[in-house]
Amino acid sequence: MQAGSGGGGGDAGDTRGRHRIRAELKKLEQEARFLEEELEELEKTDKVSAALQELVVTTESKADPLLPVTPGPACQSWDRWFEGPQDLRRCKCWFL
Amino acid sequence: MASVAELKDNHAKATAEVNSLRERLRKRRQMLLDTDVERYSKAQGRAPVSFNPTDLVCCRTLQGHSGKVYSLDWTPEKNWIVSASQDGRLIVWNALTSQKTHAIKLHCPWVMTCAFAPNGQSVACGGLDSACSIFNLNSQADRDGNLPVSRMLTGHKGYVSSCQYVPDQETHLITSSGDQTCILWDVTTAQRISIFGGEFPSGHTGDVLSLSINSSNTNMFVSGSCDATVRLWDTRIASRAVRTYHGHEGDINSVKFFPDSQRFGTGSDDGTCRLFDMRTGHQLQVYSREPDRNDNELPTVTSIAFSISGRLLFAGYSNGDCYVWDTLLAEVVLNLGTLQNSHEGRISCLGLSSDGSALCTGSWDKNLKIWAFSGHRKIV
Numbered sequence: 001m002q003a004g005s006g007g008g009g010g011d012a013g014d015t016r017g018r019h020r021i022r023a024e025l026k027k028l029e030q031e032a033r034f035l036e037e038e039l040e041e042l043e044k045t046d047k048v049s050a051a052l053q054e055l056v057v058t059t060e061s062k063a064d065p066l067l068p069v070t071p072g073p074a075c076q077s078w079d080r081w082f083e084g085p086q087d088l089r090r091c092k093c094w095f096l
Numbered sequence: 097m098a099s100v101a102e103l104k105d106n107h108a109k110a111t112a113e114v115n116s117l118r119e120r121l122r123k124r125r126q127m128l129l130d131t132d133v134e135r136y137s138k139a140q141g142r143a144p145v146s147f148n149p150t151d152l153v154c155c156r157t158l159q160g161h162s163g164k165v166y167s168l169d170w171t172p173e174k175n176w177i178v179s180a181s182q183d184g185r186l187i188v189w190n191a192l193t194s195q196k197t198h199a200i201k202l203h204c205p206w207v208m209t210c211a212f213a214p215n216g217q218s219v220a221c222g223g224l225d226s227a228c229s230i231f232n233l234n235s236q237a238d239r240d241g242n243l244p245v246s247r248m249l250t251g252h253k254g255y256v257s258s259c260q261y262v263p264d265q266e267t268h269l270i271t272s273s274g275d276q277t278c279i280l281w282d283v284t285t286a287q288r289i290s291i292f293g294g295e296f297p298s299g300h301t302g303d304v305l306s307l308s309i310n311s312s313n314t315n316m317f318v319s320g321s322c323d324a325t326v327r328l329w330d331t332r333i334a335s336r337a338v339r340t341y342h343g344h345e346g347d348i349n350s351v352k353f354f355p356d357s358q359r360f361g362t363g364s365d366d367g368t369c370r371l372f373d374m375r376t377g378h379q380l381q382v383y384s385r386e387p388d389r390n391d392n393e394l395p396t397v398t399s400i401a402f403s404i405s406g407r408l409l410f411a412g413y414s415n416g417d418c419y420v421w422d423t424l425l426a427e428v429v430l431n432l433g434t435l436q437n438s439h440e441g442r443i444s445c446l447g448l449s450s451d452g453s454a455l456c457t458g459s460w461d462k463n464l465k466i467w468a469f470s471g472h473r474k475i476v
Contacts, residue, residue: 028111035118070476082155
């Protein structure tokens, strides 16, 4: 593409191209600023190991009905899936 | 005025600067990865989860769809599930009794996602029509027995891949889309409140496939995309993503917050699940399958869910497996796909009941199944 202001029919194409490139440039400059901010924040961020103690403790301290070994309190309703017959009389099984 | 050539030159320089910054970020983050969850937990001597063969059983099979099941969601209370299928219908189930309470024929049969409203009175769904339809379960059916649409949320320029109501807010819902954006909606007025991504920088650069709202801080949600990243959004600040999480090497099909709301898990076309720390952006763990002995292509992860403590990660794969991962020791402790009475096809969606006592799986075999713990439970 010709540098500088062109003459004749080339002008409209140049203007559109200029607008488009300027918009993309703006986006890139904004993204660079975001990345610089993230880099600054990362300088103050702890290593992975710092967060893991909390993760392990909270995971192991919560009651979980799907685990064979779990802290309590247990809840009777956990076993409702195995209590009594399913209400088959009202179950209108049909295929669509 | 700068010429086009000068602008192009500046553009090239700006691109180089962005790439350089990305590389510096990647290296700096790598230096902070001094361990992962598996190595840390093993060093701490954590006991592994050990299941007997009959501990987790399929206790219900919900039959009724005549096409692949694509999506499911539980109510926050009660035992109801809504499912969406290739047959162009939503079905609402009482999971305890296996009874179908509603069958909703959709105007657009190409549905991809469904969700229950927090009060259990409405359901939402979306798909290739690029819209999200809301149905009030208490409304009167028309002459043909069909439930009318009570609201249509239109505005996306691509398919709606996922939808979720904001917990405890009947009136707000978030959608993710193939148009690379997420939208927060006011369901009452059917108006868009905010658009996340799209015109603004720091938005996704590929289709957005999944989203998860933080239950402890409902202003925050994460989205997973075909651009292989997860982005964290603050619904009060739509102009930029709070953070971008790198690591995956393929489309991110599923993203779910960890029960402590400080971390989230992901499942991807690259065959792995990962655990990320929301606040720091660190990748805490990769959950990778063993390579296939026959060197077949690695199955992709279609859907994930955490048990209520977070100790178990359920992952559905494209080959029909449903691995149960011990999240702390990064070991597969069970494969629901090989248990008795399991699905006969790919598991496309997963979800835990609100009290964590049951897992529901939805499959391309047209069924949904409910899994619960039937063995001897030791309370410590």
